Amino acid sequence: SARLMCTAALQKDLGDIVKKDKVVVFMKGTPAQPMCGFSNAVVQILRMHGVNEYAAYNVLDDQDLRQGVKDFSNWPTIPQIFLNGEFVGGCDILLQMHQNGDLVEELQKLGIRS
Amino acid sequence: MAVTTDHIRDKLIKEIGAMHVEVEDTSPNRCAASFKVLIVSTQFEGKPLLARHRMVNTCLAEELKEIHAFEQKTLTPEQWEKQKAQ
Numbered sequence: 001s002a003r004l005m006c007t008a009a010l011q012k013d014l015g016d017i018v019k020k021d022k023v024v025v026f027m028k029g030t031p032a033q034p035m036c037g038f039s040n041a042v043v044q045i046l047r048m049h050g051v052n053e054y055a056a057y058n059v060l061d062d063q064d065l066r067q068g069v070k071d072f073s074n075w076p077t078i079p080q081i082f083l084n085g086e087f088v089g090g091c092d093i094l095l096q097m098h099q100n101g102d103l104v105e106e107l108q109k110l111g112i113r114s
Numbered sequence: 115m116a117v118t119t120d121h122i123r124d125k126l127i128k129e130i131g132a133m134h135v136e137v138e139d140t141s142p143n144r145c146a147a148s149f150k151v152l153i154v155s156t157q158f159e160g161k162p163l164l165a166r167h168r169m170v171n172t173c174l175a176e177e178l179k180e181i182h183a184f185e186q187k188t189l190t191p192e193q194w195e196k197q198k199a200q
Contacts, residue, residue, distance in 0.1 A: 038183065074168075075171065077184060090167070091185075093164060096163060
């Protein structure tokens with residue numbers, strides 16, 4: 001069906017999207033105006049680490065994207081963070097990586113000094 | 115199906131052998147069903163954070179469809195002891 005082809009195309013697009021930039025975030029709202037506390041937490045953590053250049057996609061703009069990214073990463077919630085094309089997790093995981101120092105290390109691997 | 119703290123606790127104990135579970139219903143702070151859980155299980159040992167969270171997400175896959183916001187902390191018994199000592 002057309003719907004199924006669309007879904008397949010979106011999954012392929014998502015594969016490209018997460019590799020296009022070193023840091024990719026799927027969130028509710030935008031970094032300038034997060035629409036959910038969890039998405040806001042991700043924005044604040046990245047800001048604390050001096051990560052200002054990252055790709056942010058607003059899932060509230062696109063219901064297909066909202067469901068598509070959940071299917072793509074097999075993860076039920078938003079926000080979602082990708083580093084170097086790899087799925088890292090949601091807000092809880094990023095927060096714990098921030099607290100235990102893993103995030104600094106991961107960003108260093110990408111050439112981002114926090 | 116209304117998801118309750120007891121239901122979440124029972125499922126985590128039964129399915130991922132949690133020895134300690136704290137479930138907080140955070141719905142009153144938000145606009146829909148929301149929960150915050152702390153799970154201590156030996157099954158988390160040797161597993162990275164992402165794998166642990168995936169275990170929990172898989173265990174509660176049906177419930178998560180009804181839940182608006184879900185926060186989780188996954189600890190091994192050793193990490194739990196350390197956290198309690200702090």
